[in-house]
Amino acid sequence: MVESMSGIPLDPFYGDGLQPGEYPYTRGLHPTGYRSKLWTMRMFAGFGTATDTNARFHALLRAGGTGLSTAFDMPTLMGRDSDHEWAIGEVGRAGVAVDTLADMEDLFAGIELDKVTTSMTINGPAAISMAMYVAVAEKSGVGRADLGGTIQNDILKEYQAQKEYIFPPRPSVRLVTDLIRFTTAEMPRWHPVSISGYHIREAGSTAAQELAFTLANGFAYVEAAVAAGLNVDDFAPRLSFFFNAHSDFFEEIGKYRAARRIWATWMKDRYGATNPKSLMCRFHTQTAGVSLTAQQPENNIARVAVQALSAVLGGTQSLHTDSYDEALALPSEKAARIALRTQQIVAHETGAASVVDPLGGAPFVEWITDEMERQADEIFDHIDQLGNGSMLEGVYAGIEDGYFVGEIADAAYRFEREVNAGRRIIVGVNEFTEGDEDEANLLSIGHETEELQLKRLEKVRGDRDDDAVRGALAALVETAEQPDVNLMPPIIDAVRTYATEGEIVAALETVFGTYVENAVV
Amino acid sequence: MSDLPADPSLLLDAESEIPIRVVLAKLGLDGHDRGLKVVARTLRDAGMEVIYLGLRQTTDSIVAACEQEDADAIGLSMHNAGHLTLAPRMVEAVAQAGLDVPVVIGGIVPADDVATLIDFGVAAVIGPGASAQEVVSAVSAAVDRQTAAQ
Numbered sequence: 001m002v003e004s005m006s007g008i009p010l011d012p013f014y015g016d017g018l019q020p021g022e023y024p025y026t027r028g029l030h031p032t033g034y035r036s037k038l039w040t041m042r043m044f045a046g047f048g049t050a051t052d053t054n055a056r057f058h059a060l061l062r063a064g065g066t067g068l069s070t071a072f073d074m075p076t077l078m079g080r081d082s083d084h085e086w087a088i089g090e091v092g093r094a095g096v097a098v099d100t101l102a103d104m105e106d107l108f109a110g111i112e113l114d115k116v117t118t119s120m121t122i123n124g125p126a127a128i129s130m131a132m133y134v135a136v137a138e139k140s141g142v143g144r145a146d147l148g149g150t151i152q153n154d155i156l157k158e159y160q161a162q163k164e165y166i167f168p169p170r171p172s173v174r175l176v177t178d179l180i181r182f183t184t185a186e187m188p189r190w191h192p193v194s195i196s197g198y199h200i201r202e203a204g205s206t207a208a209q210e211l212a213f214t215l216a217n218g219f220a221y222v223e224a225a226v227a228a229g230l231n232v233d234d235f236a237p238r239l240s241f242f243f244n245a246h247s248d249f250f251e252e253i254g255k256y257r258a259a260r261r262i263w264a265t266w267m268k269d270r271y272g273a274t275n276p277k278s279l280m281c282r283f284h285t286q287t288a289g290v291s292l293t294a295q296q297p298e299n300n301i302a303r304v305a306v307q308a309l310s311a312v313l314g315g316t317q318s319l320h321t322d323s324y325d326e327a328l329a330l331p332s333e334k335a336a337r338i339a340l341r342t343q344q345i346v347a348h349e350t351g352a353a354s355v356v357d358p359l360g361g362a363p364f365v366e367w368i369t370d371e372m373e374r375q376a377d378e379i380f381d382h383i384d385q386l387g388n389g390s391m392l393e394g395v396y397a398g399i400e401d402g403y404f405v406g407e408i409a410d411a412a413y414r415f416e417r418e419v420n421a422g423r424r425i426i427v428g429v430n431e432f433t434e435g436d437e438d439e440a441n442l443l444s445i446g447h448e449t450e451e452l453q454l455k456r457l458e459k460v461r462g463d464r465d466d467d468a469v470r471g472a473l474a475a476l477v478e479t480a481e482q483p484d485v486n487l488m489p490p491i492i493d494a495v496r497t498y499a500t501e502g503e504i505v506a507a508l509e510t511v512f513g514t515y516v517e518n519a520v521v
Numbered sequence: 522m523s524d525l526p527a528d529p530s531l532l533l534d535a536e537s538e539i540p541i542r543v544v545l546a547k548l549g550l551d552g553h554d555r556g557l558k559v560v561a562r563t564l565r566d567a568g569m570e571v572i573y574l575g576l577r578q579t580t581d582s583i584v585a586a587c588e589q590e591d592a593d594a595i596g597l598s599m600h601n602a603g604h605l606t607l608a609p610r611m612v613e614a615v616a617q618a619g620l621d622v623p624v625v626i627g628g629i630v631p632a633d634d635v636a637t638l639i640d641f642g643v644a645a646v647i648g649p650g651a652s653a654q655e656v657v658s659a660v661s662a663a664v665d666r667q668t669a670a671q
Contacts, residue, residue: 074550074601086550086577089606094551163552163576203555290555294629294649327649328631330602409558416559417528420653429650438632447606519575521561 002035002354013356020356024264026257026369028315029280033356034347040318041343042119042284046071046096047330048449049456050106053096057111059333063340067149069119069320070107071095072129079125079166081502082453092449094330099453100498102460104132105139113137118149119194119284124166126153127175128501131492134187148189150240150284153179154196156217156395160404162199163517166505169396171512175487176221177228182488184235191240193221194284200404201244202290204412207255208372210244212379213404215262219391222271227392232271236278240317245307246288252307253359254368256314259283262373285311286320292327295436296428300324305342312352313359319343329442402520409521457500464498472497473507480511527566531657541664544592546574546583548611551601553628560596560627560656567657580614587615587622593664594644599628605637612642621671623663627656 002010012032013020021031030036043065045056057068073095075087081099082091091097098104108118113136122129130151134144155172158165165172176193183192197205197214205213218239225235241259245252263281267273287307292300301324308321321339323331331339347353359365380391386403387394398404418424425431472494479490487508494504545561547554554576561571572590574583583595597611604626611624623644630638635646644663647656 074552078550080550088549089603090550090601093602163554204559327629329629409555409562412555413559413562416563416653420528421530426650430652442631442633444631517576519573521558521565521571521573 004351004354010354013360014358015361017361020360023268023276023279025260025280027357027360029260029282029317031356033315034312034353035356038347038353039312039316040067040117041065041340041347042067042069042318042320043336043340044069044071044119044121044286044320045336046073047094047443048092048096049452050096050098050103051109052092052449054107054109054111056333057108060336060340061111061116063337064344065340067117067119067318068111070121072120072122073097076501077122077124077164079128079501079505081500082450082457084502089450091453097449097453098129098132099457099500099502100460101132101135101495102456102498104129104136108133108136112142113140114142114146114148116148118147120149120151123152123155123158123162124164124172125501125505126151126155127179127487127491128495128504130179130182131488131495134492135495144187146189147187150191150194151179152194152196152242154193154217154242156220156399157196157199157213159399159515159517160200160213160217161203161205161408165515165517167508167512168515169399171508172515173221173224173392174483177224178487180221180225180235180238181228181230181486183238184230191238192235194240194242195221196242198242198244198286200408201246201288203408204415205408206411207246207248207251208375209379209407209411211255211259211262211372212376212383214241214243215259215266215376216380216383216391216395218263219266219270220395222267223390223392226271232267232273233275233278236267236271236273237275237280241281241283243283243285243311243316244288245285245311245316245319247291247303247307249306249310250365250368251372252310253314253365254372256283256285256311256316257357257360257365257369258372258376260315261369262376282317284318284320285314285316287311287322289322289326292322292324293426293429294327295433297324297328299428300327301338301342304339305346308343308346309350309352312346313357315357325442329444332441332443334441402518405520460498461500468497469494469499469503472499473503476504476507477510480508528563528653531563531567531653540568540570541594541661542570542572542590542592543594543596543660544572544574544583544586544590545596545598546578546586547576548578548580548583548597548599548607549601549603550577551599551603552576553598553600556600556627557596557598560598563653563656564596564660566653567661569657569660580611583611584614584618584620587620588618592622593667594660595622595624596660597624597626599626599630602629604628604630605634608638608643609641616642621667623667625660625663627651
């Protein structure tokens, strides 16, 4: 029996009418919520060489983390090797450098891959990272079917917000659907796409835009996968989402509740899904990096705690809490530990996990949930019109005509103007500014990382069988030219020869081309 | 483009002068362009002419834009911890091209690195949380200093 701190027995949920676990899941996906399974405390980590990040992974697991999450460095995210001219100064800085299978082997050394779940935050080259993960696991005797985790693999939001694209949208979506087809057939525990609003919000969108653009992208992937020959109920249960937990507490809770309702309704009514799991909007949440201030950085601990609580009250399945020093640098180990402790306090001390959807039924919470849905519906109508009745085509059109980037930039500037005019208070920035001190213990990544990684890459290139690499890349190009053949098997073959990520990307670019954004303010 | 009217409080009060022309860009792979777009609109509201190059620029492409557009300043946005490597390259490329154009950096730069960047010849570093007024005056002051030094 669950009791309050004072010993009052608590039901799993309260209220008449719609219950948690009932379609359309506004009140949550499960009738017992966090009583049956606490959210996964998944802390994003990655810096330096694979060996450095591997040590951080082991530290997080020892500290009670229950899932791994990998941040890759910019060259890796952009599909470029560490020795590419664009990579200078960025190797291992904002994440870990993974050029070849050898780096992926170091990254997960000593970790039982059938015992943890792993999230890999990568998009443009996601199929390559997925292939490397499968190859590492199989080398260590763990079969692909036993691997659990998530790969972000959400390319559409890259054109809209995060800008880590490589190929143009249509061939990129083919890679996404190839990965969906592959995991659907061979990796039943894997989530092949994490449809992400996080970056849309960080780029400046409103809560409703985050909600609507993200779900629209989700509908687009559903349409693409169905067009590729899959049955909606075969893959939809493995789709998951990733939202931002920003600072406006009730608006965020309304957003999560609306997301569940909209997804369930659309999947059932528009896409004909019948498996209840296809209707369930499962999501990871990360607190809003953009809300963190460089001024009085310790205040960020309080911001993160409140944001984390909104995600939990909104029913998130997993959560990353930001470190208080992230407006200044990559997180130090201490700051990352405090961030994890913040989640543990919410989980074990506040009682927030005792009762499902504890705010459900509150007039304001229900109203703002409805309002989020209403605003999202207006945006869906617009995208649907852009695509003449196809959400996938609507999203492509919105990317091509600058609709998404324009809306996001407008919202960002509007917010900035409000802060600047003092209509919005950011504590420590435009009000209550006394007490700022320089933060002393920032993580700094030296040049040695880049040098180490370049040597490592050179050694791997020297030790491998170049004929095997060339053969694998030629086979890959041949497959890329046949739109109906899945690219995952030849990519796995290529990474096993220790072909670099950059070589695989370059091979695909010969068929797919390279995307260049039309720069608009 | 935004339907917001320009912010009159930002307008520089030098009506008769030729507007300052600023090239804004992201150098390298870093894709965080929210801040740079806000800065672009802010400088435009202040009456400057903004040449927005956007993402994935090289020192060469930025220098070329400066020459073609006869720019008075370069604004670079950096959120990837690569500033100590990339910013000096930009300053060097500007000098090598024989341009007298100040380089202003915005983004996430730890306090300890600001002095290092200034030593490398960066004209100003604008940190997170800077107000629109601070952004405008940092750029116009950098241009004024450069003009005075000529």
